[in-house]
Amino acid sequence: MKKDRKSNIELLRIVSMFMIVFSHVTWEGRFSYPKSNIPHNTIIQFPWLFGQIGVIVFTLISAYFLSKKKEVNVKSISKLAKITWFWSILALMVAITMGGDGLLNLKIIINLLFPILRGTYWYVTAYIAMYLLMPYLNIVIDKLNKRNYIIFLTLLLVICSVIPTFTGVTALDSANNSGSVYSLIVIYFIGGFIRKFENDLVYSNKKLIGLFIISIIISTIILYLLNFLNSRGIIDINSTNKLYGRFAKTNSIFQIISSTLLFLFFKNININYSKVINYIAGSMISVYIIHTNPVVMNILWNKIIRINIYERSQYILFIELVVAAGVFCSSLILDILRREILDFCKKKVVLRKHQMTDNAIFDRRKKVA
Numbered sequence: 001m002k003k004d005r006k007s008n009i010e011l012l013r014i015v016s017m018f019m020i021v022f023s024h025v026t027w028e029g030r031f032s033y034p035k036s037n038i039p040h041n042t043i044i045q046f047p048w049l050f051g052q053i054g055v056i057v058f059t060l061i062s063a064y065f066l067s068k069k070k071e072v073n074v075k076s077i078s079k080l081a082k083i084t085w086f087w088s089i090l091a092l093m094v095a096i097t098m099g100g101d102g103l104l105n106l107k108i109i110i111n112l113l114f115p116i117l118r119g120t121y122w123y124v125t126a127y128i129a130m131y132l133l134m135p136y137l138n139i140v141i142d143k144l145n146k147r148n149y150i151i152f153l154t155l156l157l158v159i160c161s162v163i164p165t166f167t168g169v170t171a172l173d174s175a176n177n178s179g180s181v182y183s184l185i186v187i188y189f190i191g192g193f194i195r196k197f198e199n200d201l202v203y204s205n206k207k208l209i210g211l212f213i214i215s216i217i218i219s220t221i222i223l224y225l226l227n228f229l230n231s232r233g234i235i236d237i238n239s240t241n242k243l244y245g246r247f248a249k250t251n252s253i254f255q256i257i258s259s260t261l262l263f264l265f266f267k268n269i270n271i272n273y274s275k276v277i278n279y280i281a282g283s284m285i286s287v288y289i290i291h292t293n294p295v296v297m298n299i300l301w302n303k304i305i306r307i308n309i310y311e312r313s314q315y316i317l318f319i320e321l322v323v324a325a326g327v328f329c330s331s332l333i334l335d336i337l338r339r340e341i342l343d344f345c346k347k348k349v350v351l352r353k354h355q356m357t358d359n360a361i362f363d364r365r366k367k368v369a
Helices: 007-027 038-045 048-066 074-097 106-113 122-143 146-167 181-196 205-231 243-248 253-268 275-281 284-292 294-304 316-368
Strands: none
Touching: 007 048, 007 253, 007 275, 007 284, 007 316, 038 205, 038 316, 048 122, 048 181, 048 205, 048 243, 048 253, 074 106, 074 122, 074 284, 074 294, 106 294, 122 181, 122 284, 146 181, 146 253, 181 253, 205 243, 205 253, 243 253, 284 294, 284 316
């Protein structure tokens, strides 16, 4: 019998996904960031700090549960692929029904037809690659003692996180190191360390949440300083790669520290099994796929939500929060509908099979009689 998973980690999945949606409001908001208002710009950019925290925490959760596994679960990969493909094809059909309307071009069509191979949703593609490597990553985790594991993690973090964060150079020679399987593998080893040596990692929740808040304050100060340098013309914070994002990406040492603290905090919380929490948590990957779908993003940010018109509002952070809640809940409702319809269809199929079996048995008995 399958044991029901406690809901503290499942609640963290929900919180993490909301963080990701919250950050995308800033990233996709097309704000201009005028140089004259440094504090206000920092407030607008504040949600972006939480996006990669959500991504890292999501990966830490997977690593925590997968680091003891010996084999790849093909059904898990298949389920994720089916969900990804379902929402991609549905979006493509909606766009075609709307007559294109500037929503489609050849590249987008190909990306929607082959979302995993094309990396349409970078995290899904990177996660599947990491998952396929999982048995071999776990061999490394299993063989390392605590001392060597600490040395190994330190080297990984310096090469793949500290140096890229402060210099912008990627030591792994990947053009997209901050959002790729390379970053997830580093995070995976952190999650594996937490699982393997969790009895040695005993900290009070008060200390963990305090350090988490401090880490967020430090990241906010960095954003403020970047905006200050931008106002003086020393750097261009709104350049193509958005310089402030370097300190708030998946391989940022600041984000990794914040995420690890948040994960440890939720791991310590004792929340018994909650059917509601665990059910909602099961839709989080769909929430990610739906709201980052290229067709949905075009409609969402260019036709429905034009949050940049509120850029100068003193309530901009609250507006971003409300928009994030709306996008999150809408995506969640859509996936709940998908799941309920799918469950209904499955029950109908099972019922039909039982009826056919019963009829066959009845016919055989009738012939014998």
